[in-house]
Structure formats: structure tokens, C-alpha cells
Amino acid sequence: MLSSRIARQAGRFSPATIASIGRGSRSAAQSRTLFTKTPKASPATPTARSWKLLALRQTQARQLSGAPLPRSTSRLLNFAYRTAAWFGSSVVVISAGVVAFFLYDASTYKSDGMHGEVAVSQLALNPRRGGPKNLPILEACIDDDDTEEMQKQKDKPKLVILGGGWGSVALLKELNPDNYHVTVISPTNYFLFTPMLPSATVGTLELKSLMEPIRRIIHDVKGHFIRASADDVDFSARLVEVSQVDCSGHEERFYVPYDKLVIGVGSVTNSHGVKGLENCHFLKDISDARQIRNKIIQNLEVSCLPTTSDEERRRLLSFVVCGGGPTGVEFAAEIFDLLNEDLTLHFPRLLRNEISVHLIQSRDHILNTYDETLSKYAEERFARDQVEVLTNSRVGEVRADSIVFSQKRDDGSVVTKEIPMGFCLWSTGVSQSDLCQRLAERLGDAQTNRHALETDTHLRLNGTPLGDVYAIGDCSTVQNNVADHIVSFLRRLAWKRGKDPESLELHFSDWRAVATQVKKQFPQAVGHLKRLDKLFHEYDKDQSGTLGFGELRELLKQIDSKLTSLPATAQRANQQGQYLAHKFNKLARAQEGLAANDIIEGDLDAAVYKAFEYRHLGSLAYIGNSAVFDFGQGWSMAGGLWAVYAWRSIYFAQSVSFRTRVLMAMDWAKRSMFGRDLSSF
């Protein structure tokens, strides 16, 4: 590059100067070439022009040639050459990248519409009616014949998935594309990356960056999407009853038939019976996030008006968060960030001074499911950041302009307090949706949990006669009835052998067999069945060397009590979705053999795949320019900015698609460059 620059300058210097530079900086061979062409040229214009032309030709030919490298004994010139090469070539490579991107971009515009005959079966256009309510039945989809791959799937078993959250999406992403005719039914046509929702409320991330259209996700399994709500399931006819309000406001109802049904409809906010929740905001959906954002900015704007009194301004700028779980904590942290980093720049300083953030928690610590050191770290952090943490406090009523709660003091006495508030977020756990309540009632005694649908450890909904309905995610809970299950198993075994189960005596080897059975059926219990001999001796109260039936039941019941229900987190839903996908893939592969041997009954799920086992990978939370990590078993971590980057990296990696990752990265860069967005609409 230096050589070419010298060559370019040649026209401006006398040949003598050029000769000296040339001799110093280029190989003898090259100097010779240069000088044979213009021997002893005078600085007259025509010669200078030919010099320039020559130099230009040389420059163009040299960029990535294999010709000898330019040579100079001057360290300065060498340094200049290297620096120029580094930066110059970077600029060229980056420019080439930009040009390439534009060329690619130009190729993405299409002008010719894809018109032509589209084959659609008559059954899809005019569906048959049937089922208990004589509604149209979706036996064929209008896009069943769109591509050859879709045509092939028409006769595959129908897999219907209700909901488009973490569980459903994990299932869709792991499912093999060719085995099932997949239909997803959800009232929202996007998947929402819920853990980042608190960030989106204050504009750290854009709402759009957390959304991935479900149609995009389904595309890989060549599935179908119906934007509608599932209202009921007829388990014996294998029909999902679906409703959707059409454009003129009229409700349309129809059935979607299934061979396998996955229920992943999530949960609704738990009101805990508190009055006045209509004065609260929730944070479950994208529209919630937008409302919160607008409300925050609305409060800030009204606080600037001259007609707003001091007292009113303080009320408007009092942000209350009910619930000290990760969502509540992260929201409080994000609010604080917004106010601290962006508000001061563009709003009157008075506002900054009047702002207060309050976090009301019913337990004695925030983040109470986390390691205790982390809870304390978070509390200290909040104390430093002037976020008021009110523990042992139970909200009694939310009024339009204040919140009433009772706080238990250290001495056990309870005081009732009232905080004026301009904004209240309610994030205190989850409750069952209407659909789940209806299904639980329909299944009767098989469902005893008031908060979620109970499944066995193969995630099959308890009580469904055909074993083809699964429930995953927040709407479900895996039943840990080790004692009941094993006892009835043993009872069956005893009767078969012609013995009275009550008189059964288990030797240590029998007990080991039972324990193996338990471990297989209830993977969550493995951790509690490590010292089999110790357990045996402990529960062998009469020191007989054998466990009686009653003693065994005691032992198993004690294990039951140690098994906690799985947390209602994205992590669990994700693992359950993946588990189902793997099982369905295996089932599809086994299908041929099963069909050949006429096996249509029996515990096929158990035959092809192990029971679901939840592996806790850790919990994390953002707490305002710092983050905490709880990896379980006492491993935990907390820190400042480096932890924030780590926290982001984890979610970045967990993100649903390359697209959302790019959008998230862009958003973080935007925040860095321009701050958070303070305009509302």
C-alpha cells in the first residue's frame, strides 16, 4: 500500500526524489520496471500523466497479488505501512461487507406475485359438522396441499398443541418435522420471551425483540397455526373446542380433532383474594408491558404540569411493586435504572428527588426461593439504591391512589400501613386458567390440585382414558405420589402371587428392587434414595430384618413429603417441552414395530422413553446494574456489571431464534448509545 502511494505521488515529485524513494522502498526488480518505462523523465506534464497511469495500473494489480512485498529500511515507513495495512484493509473488508449486504438486500425484494392455481381440499373450505355440539370439525387445513412436504403430512397422526409459550415452543423446536401433522392453537400469534419482560417495560429492550411469530417457529415442522382460544376438550371424541371472535365481533366455534394433545396454556395472575386489583398492572403479556410503559411516562409527564401539587407529584412518582419474586425484583430494578440513568437527563430534577420505589413482599426475604446470601445481597443493593423493601407485609387492598398493607413486626405485632401510590405492579404468583379449571372438573377425582393440572411422571394428564393428552408448563404439575403408586403396585403383585399384601415382608433385596422401580418411575426421588441400607434399617422399627407393608408405606410417604412440586418457571416448561418432543420422536420411530405386532394398548410411553426428570440449572435475577445467580446445591454468585453481562449472555443464549438474538443485541447497543426510549404511544 505504501508502494502504491509512493507510485501515486510520483507525478508530483521530480524523478530524482522518486528514484531515492523507489530505491529505498521497493525491490530492485520493481524499480527496474518502473525506470525502464520512463528513463530520465523530465517533470513535464505528459510524462507525469503517464506516470500516474502507470502508478494506477500498478495499484490495481497489487492489492492482493503475490508480488514481492514493499521494502524499506526506514522503521518509520515500515510502521506506517503496517498501520495503513491494518486500518486500510479493515476499512476495505468492512466496506466489502456493507456492499455484500446491500447486494443481498437487493435480492430480497420480489416483484412478481406468486399467483396460480392453489389446490385446497373441499373438506378444508367446507368443513363437516359433528361432535357433541355439532360444530364444524377441522379435518383438513387450507394449507395442507401448499407444498409437497405438507401433502405428505396429511395422513400422519394429528398432534395438537394448545398455547404458544415456553413449553410448546421447546416442543416444536425439538420435534422431527416428518412424523406428525402439527397444529398449534393460541390466542396470540407470537412466542414471548417472558424473562426479559421487565426490561421491556422501561425501554431497555424493545417489546418486538421479545416476540417471535409462532408461524416462523412452526415453519420448520411444516405445521399449522390457528389464532383462537381453546375452550374445552372432549377427551373421548378427541376433539378440542375452539372459539374465535371474527372481525364483525361474532364468536365462531369449531372443533379441532387430535391424536395427541399437548396442553400448554400457561396460567393467569393470582389475585390472592385482594380487593381493588383493577387498580394494578400485571406483567404477563406484551400489552401489559406496553400499558406499564405508557403509565410510567404518563405519570412523569403529569408530574411536570404546573397544576400538579407537591403532594400529588409525590404520589404519582411512588412506584409500588407487590411480590418479591424474580419478576417483581427485576421490575423494581429496571424502574430504578430508568429513573436513575435516563430520567435525570430529560426531565426536571425535581422529579428525580420525589421518586420512590417500594417493594412489598409477604415472606421475610425477597427472592425467597433463592439462596439466602443472594436474598441478602439483593436487599442490600436495593437499600443502597433507595428502593424500599417491605418484608413480612401482606397487601390488604389496592385503592386508586394508595395501597393498604399489614406488616408483621419483629416482635410479632401487626401494623397496618398505607402508601400513596401512582403505579402498582401485581406479580405474586400464578393461578389456574378457565380452561384448566374446566378440564380438572371434567376429569373429576383424578385431579385434586386446585392450582394446576396433575400429570404422571410421563407428563400424561391424570384421568384421561386414552393416555394421549399431555400437560406441560405453568398450567401443569407433576404428581409425586410415590407411596400411592408403589403401594398399589405391590398390592397388585401380592394378589397375583396369592398373598395378602398386609402380611408382605420385604427383605433388603426386595427393598432394593422396589427402590429401583421408584427411581425409574419418579426420577425426582433419586436424590432421596441414595443410602438404601440406611433407610432400610431406619424404617425397620422392629429390627426384624424385613420391612413390613406398613413400614414400607411410612418410608415412601416420607420420601413423598420431601419431593417439592416443580417451580412454575420457563426453565421447567422448556425442559418438559423438550422431553415431549424426544418422546414423540421415539414414539413415531417405534410406531412401525408396534403396528406390526398389533400393539395398540399398554403403557407405550413408558415402553419407549424414560419418565420426565427436572434438572434445575439455576435461577438468576437482575437487581439493578448487578445480578444474582443461584445454581442450586449451595452454589451461588452475585456481582456488579460483569454479572449483568453474564446475565444477559445467558438469556441471549436461551433466546428462541437468531432473529431475537440480533434484535436484543441491537437493543442493548441502542440503550448504550441513546439511552432508553421515553416517548409513549
Add this chain to the structure above:
Amino acid sequence: MLSSRIARQAGRFSPATIASIGRGSRSAAQSRTLFTKTPKASPATPTARSWKLLALRQTQARQLSGAPLPRSTSRLLNFAYRTAAWFGSSVVVISAGVVAFFLYDASTYKSDGMHGEVAVSQLALNPRRGGPKNLPILEACIDDDDTEEMQKQKDKPKLVILGGGWGSVALLKELNPDNYHVTVISPTNYFLFTPMLPSATVGTLELKSLMEPIRRIIHDVKGHFIRASADDVDFSARLVEVSQVDCSGHEERFYVPYDKLVIGVGSVTNSHGVKGLENCHFLKDISDARQIRNKIIQNLEVSCLPTTSDEERRRLLSFVVCGGGPTGVEFAAEIFDLLNEDLTLHFPRLLRNEISVHLIQSRDHILNTYDETLSKYAEERFARDQVEVLTNSRVGEVRADSIVFSQKRDDGSVVTKEIPMGFCLWSTGVSQSDLCQRLAERLGDAQTNRHALETDTHLRLNGTPLGDVYAIGDCSTVQNNVADHIVSFLRRLAWKRGKDPESLELHFSDWRAVATQVKKQFPQAVGHLKRLDKLFHEYDKDQSGTLGFGELRELLKQIDSKLTSLPATAQRANQQGQYLAHKFNKLARAQEGLAANDIIEGDLDAAVYKAFEYRHLGSLAYIGNSAVFDFGQGWSMAGGLWAVYAWRSIYFAQSVSFRTRVLMAMDWAKRSMFGRDLSSF
């Protein structure tokens, strides 16, 4: 780099090999250095290690050193060296950029809240009441003492700007920061980049990328922002009456006093008296754009339902645009792009076949303000893209599911037609807002235009007694009453000289003086006053060699008739805003001299700055993977993808801030990589 690679390999080769490579590829001096350190080393391990260390040190020291460049006679090795240098150094420079960005990012997080005493005047916290309605008067703002610069502005003349559109923002961006105490009053707290709004409705751009918070723009002039609506102006008391609904739904009213007032409140949609506009969508605001986006996606989703009949599906997918101006045309083009480029990927193919786009235009061409060749180009383009253009058509009624219009045929007969529609956009010109109507009534005879506020050529609102109220943008029109103005001027002149104006006779020199006066006062008329002698002779009907008063009036009226009113575009508003900023800057500079000489009356505006002159820079429109440009005076241009890039470049350059430019570029890249966003919320 090659040299370092060779040095690194040194440990693995025998010294003989190294010597041969070394001799070939590096300078004698360097080879010597290498070999003096390990003379005749055997390939034993310790020596090899020291070789490696040496090589490593050399590598690190060589990156940007001034040492001689590596040398090889092999063209292949030289080529490899250059290629590696190009790509390797690019990677390093890019990585360095990324690291630098992260370091910068880390510096943008703040942990310590800026707490402390904030000085706020009592007058700002408890405003005095007064004015005709005895409302609080905003004499001081709560952020007047926030910074030293703001403190300095407290006693400066109060400049109040109503509205935050193109005109206001252009004014704010050009205004010198130290001359005025600026207050902006607007019901929306962001500036909206309106020309790109059609793009945002279909997700080509994000809505956020078109919005720039006004507080950010005001920041440079250390101004104040009030999110509220201006309802009325008391011109004699110099008070703007402002109203804002507070958080509890109660309307608060107050006065904002001004020394100079700029009205830039824009316009509302013109209904043209058509029935059923509640069934239409408009495209003026960000919430309109969001509603349109959701409605489009809602229609697509409902079209996929099995309960939707064929006829209903065709209706849902019939998109009608009323109005063939740039907005209507661009929206039709964007809709077509969406359907053509993104819809086919993720929605059933049947939908693509059933979609229709209709554009209803009352004139005989779309884009009728553009050059005729461009109109035709656009129409041909649309015909190819299967967008139905219905010209000479007047909409009679918009029903919930269809649109009724009458079309004039070529033979002059009129037929009434009805198109079933699932979506209708109404974009047929602008009308006056409530505030402007009220102000026009208040100013009585001085305001005769039903559609906009009339100003003189210095943009002062006609009829205001103090000459301190200006109107810019869509809400205003510059009055071109050349004849009235000059005639009354001459009449005054004649009376002063004691002559009867009717008997006035102007010689050519007098006429030239009058023409100069006209050119100065009405810059728009310059183009029509080029051949003064020709005009003189033409209107000197009696060939007297002089122009009589009546003849002059005729001449001026003829010029009047040629002056068209300025278009209601962003371009005009922008130029008017800039014009006012320049004038205000000059006024502030002249203020000292004026005050010293006790000049407080007279035409100060005319004294310090020329009259406003609109310069048409051209019109452009996007018409679906192609664009048209009309530069006026018959210069025009139309083309495919290159024109689209040019169209984007112009708006990119016109964009309000670096921030919005970056966001727009990101959006275009997003569309290119991931397509348009098809999720609704």
C-alpha cells in the same frame, strides 16, 4: 504475520529446515538475530521451548512494529501473507471495536442516584392565578433552576411553541440556545417522522424508529416541555390556555404566558362529508399506524380459520385505499410488498390468491400533483403488481363491510359501484383543527380561509394586534394578496403626497420600484415578475406610456392568480420552521440595538429579516420496489431498486437525529435478514 507463523513453527522443525525457510523469507539481519541466539541447536525439548518463547516474543513485538517486513520470493507465500494480513487485521480491528463498545457500554451505567437539594422557585410550585378565566399562570417552570444555563434563560423573552411536528422541530433545531426561554406544548411527547409512516404500518420500519422524544430535541436549546393540549389563545393578554387530563381523569387548565408564540399544531383528516368514516382507518399518528398493523394481521389470521367462508375471506383480504396522494399510494405499495414478500412465506397460499388492493382516486390520475409521466409510471407499476387503481371515483359511503363509490366513465356517464372490503384507509387531504377554527373566528375578518390560518409573508398570523404570533406548517397558509397589499401601499403613498390615488400614473421607473417592492414582500411572486417591460406594455392598454391605477391593479391581480398556495407538506413546514429560527436569532441579536434606540414599534420582522420564500426541492414517492422523484420544472425520475435506495437515502438524510438514522438503518437490515414482523399486539 507470515514471519511470526514461521517463527512459531520453529520449535517443531529441525534447525536445518528453519534455516532454509528463514533464509528465504526474512531479512539477513533478522535471520542473524534468530540464529545467534540458538547456534546449531539440536531438536531437544528445552531448546525447542526456548525457540517457542523467542518466537512468541517476536510475534507480540511485531504486530505494529517498524521492523523490516517479512520477505519471500514465493508469490504464493506473499499472496498468503497479504490475504492473511487483510482478513486477520480486519478481524482484529473489528474485535477491538467490539471491545471498545463494551467498555463504552460499561461506562453508561450509573449506580449513584443524583440526590441532593433541588432549587425550585415558589412561583413554579404554587403558580399565581390570573387571566380572563382566573386560571393558574405558568410564570416559572419547575426546572428553571436545574442548571446554570437554564437559570440564565429565566429572564429571556418567552418563546412558546404549540405542537411538536416538522415545523416546530425545525425551529428548535436551528434556534440559538441562549436567546429565548423556550416552552413546547404538545399532546404527544415525540416528534413523528411522518413521511415514513406508511412503511411502519406493515413493519418495514418499526414505529419507534420514526419517533424522536421532543425532550431530547429541546435539550439543545435548554427548553421546557409540557405534554398538554393548547385550547385557546388570548392575544391581548398574551396567554395560551392549556388543558390536560390528569391521572385520575380530571381536566386541569392553566395559562402559559408568551412573548412570542408559534402555532404549529398541524391539521386533522378531511372527511369531505362522507358517511361512515368510523369504518375507516386514518394515518396521521403512531397509534393509527399500530391499529392498522393489528387490523391487517387480524384479517389475515381470521382468514385462516376454518369457519371463515370463501366469500368472507375474499372480503377480509380486500384492502381499499381512498386517496391517490403520496400517502395513499405509498401505503398501497407497502401493503402489496408485505403480502408479496412476507405473507407467502408463513401464511397459507390460498390467502395470497384471494388478496386484492384497490386505490380510489377522485382525480383522473394518482399522484396528480406530480409530473404526469410519474403518475403514469406509478399507474403502470400498480397495474403490473395487481393493485387496482380506480380514478375519477368519488366515495359516497363507507359501510362496515363494503365501500360505495361513483365512477365517472370516459363518456361522461357516472356509475355507482360497491366493493366488499375488510380494511379501508382514508387519506384524502387535510382540514383545520379545533384550535385553529377557534382562533380564526376570534380574529374575525383578518382570517378568510376556511382551511388554514392565514399569515403574511413574514409568517405572522394575520389580525393579531401585536405581531408576535406566528403560524407554520399544515395549520397555516401564506396569504398571497399582492394586489391588495401593494394597492393599499400606493394609496397610502398617494395620500401622503396629497394626490388622489385613482389619478396616479406610474412611469416605467415607478413600476420598476413597485415591482422591487413586490419581489421583496412576496418572494413567491419573483418568478412571475421577470419581464417587467413586457408586463408594463401588456397592461398599458391605452399605450399611454404610463400605468394607470386601474391598470396596475389588473396587473397585480393577474400575478395573484398565478400564485398557488403552498402545499401542506413536511417540506414546507420544515422550511418555515427554519425560517422562523433564523429570524428569531436575528431578532435576538438586534434586540440590544433596538432597545438602546427605544424602538419597540414598527415592522421589526421586516427590519431584521427577509420575507419567507418557499423553495420546492421536489416530491418523491415509494411505489412498491420502485420510486418516483419530481424535482419540479419538468425534472423527474422514476426507477426500480436503485430509486428505492435513493428514496431511502433522502429520508435517511432528512431524518431528525443520529438516533433515528441508526434505528432506521437497523430496521432496513432487519427486514432484509428476517422479513417483516407479522406478530400483532
